[in-house]
Amino acid sequence: MKLVVQVKLHPDAATQAALRETLALCNRAANHASRRAFTTGVKGKTSLQRLVYGELKAMGLSAQPAIHVVRKVAGAYAALKANLKAGNYGPQGSKRRATVESIPVRFRKDAAQPFDDRCLSWQLDARTVSIWTVRGRCGRIPFACSPAQLGMLTRYRRGESDLVFRGGAWYLYAICEVPVPDVYDPDGFLGVDLGIANIANIANIATTSDGIQHAGRQLNQVRHRNRRLRSRLQAKGTKSAKRLLRKLSGREARFAADTNHRIAKTIVTEAERTCRGIALEDLGGIRERVRLRKPQRVTLHSWSFAQLGSFITYKAQRRGVPVVYVDPACTSKGCSACGHVDNRNRPDQATFACTSCGFAEHADVNAARNIAARGVAGWAVSHAADDAA
Structure with missing residues (x-):
């Protein structure tokens, strides 16, 4: 599996200027290639390279950076095509979609630029890197990372690394090909209910079928305080207010990612300890399916449930923990004891009381148990199909 290791560079003033000029030139070249791709309709990687390679070289790029610029542009148009097909910019004929389709893809002057091993070399023992710039090769640039990150870079780094300028600092994002263990045969499943419907009130980001609730009111207070400040x-x-908004945005993103990482690690560790798999809700189209009042919509759209799901998935994959995705329909209204489904089973947001058998439980815990049961059924069906094949 592919993982990204982020290291922080500590260049001197001259190297910083060279790196800044390099990013600016690469992205100016990317915008040129994007305009050519838009006007000619040539957006494939190989054909676009034939079209603009000489022009990019004339702008001052070396061979490999020019090739990577072309790949970056072709990848951007491929992503745009996929987003248009998925309807992420609205339906055909909508104003937003028409605007996106009417202009070429644009790149910021400090957008990330990929480098391969011909343009960037690592000296891991010395914790330095050497990188191509428009001013020539800049060597012995110190970088900082944790011992675990250094070990991963030493054993598993493969392919390209992205040069990133963010928040006044320089980073390298290195791709590592990490081997994964075989998935074990689970002894049941740990169901995970994401706290989407009640997030504005109780702020439980996730609840497991064991009755463990992750996050809580303190998290909600932090998020409401940030929203009021925003x-x-x-x-x-004012300019200073906009500067603070950018700083707040980065702080919130780091806070959300850290919280999701901690929740995911706890859930995966518990599943591995008990030799169970993990059953998650299929979140496809969740923002369109969930119906909430306007104040709750802000909270729903400000938290990355998809990120939490991806964190759980990759952490489980690294430990060989099986993960299945199940249909979340009616998990909150169905009884985990008898299976009876009724809207009246939910007398209020936090309570589940079955009108058929009388079973009562916290609503999130009941939903998580339903998800766990569907995980067992889904695993059995998939493995029965594999055995038949």
Whole structure:
């Protein structure tokens, strides 16, 4: 499996200037290639390279950086095509979709640029890197990372690394090909219910079928405080307010990612300890399916449930823990004891009380148990199909 290791560079002033000029030139070349691709309709990697390679070289790029610029542009148009097909920019004929389709893809002057081993070399023992720039090769640039990250780079680094300028600092994102263990045969499943419907009130990001609730009211308080601060800064509209908004945005993203990482690690560790698999809700189209009041919509759209699911999936994969995705329909209204489904089983947001058998439980725990049962059934069906094949 592919994992990304992020290391922080510590270049001196001259090297920083060279790196900044390099990113600016690469992205200026990317915008040129994008305009050519848009006007000619040539958007495939090989054909676009034939079209613009000489032009990019004339702009001052060396051979490998020019090739990577072409690949970056071709990848951007492939991603745009996929997003249009998925309807992420609205239906055919909508104003937003028409706007996106009417202009070429644009790249910021400091957008990330990929480098392969011909343009960038690692000296892991010395914790330095050497990288191509428009001013020539810059060597012995120190980088900082944890011992675990260094070990992963030493054993598993493969392919390209992205040079990133973010928040006034320089980073390298290195791709590592990490081997994964075989998936074991689970002794049951740990169901995970994501706290989407009640997130604005209780803020339980995830609840497991063991009755463990992750996050809570303190998390909700932090998020509401950030939202109030963001509203005040947006209303103010000054340059300093916009600068603080950018800083707040990065802080919130790191806070959400850290919280999701900790929740995912706890869930995967518990599943591995008990030799169970993990059953997750299939979140495809969740933002369109869930119907919430306007204040709750803000909270729903401000938390990355898909990120939490991806963290759980990759952490489980690294440990050989099986993961299945199940249909979340009616998991909150169905009884985990007798299977009876009725809207009246939910007298309030946090309570489940079956109108058929009388079973009562916290609503999230009941939903997580339903998800776990569907995980067992889904695993049995998939393995029966594999055995038949």
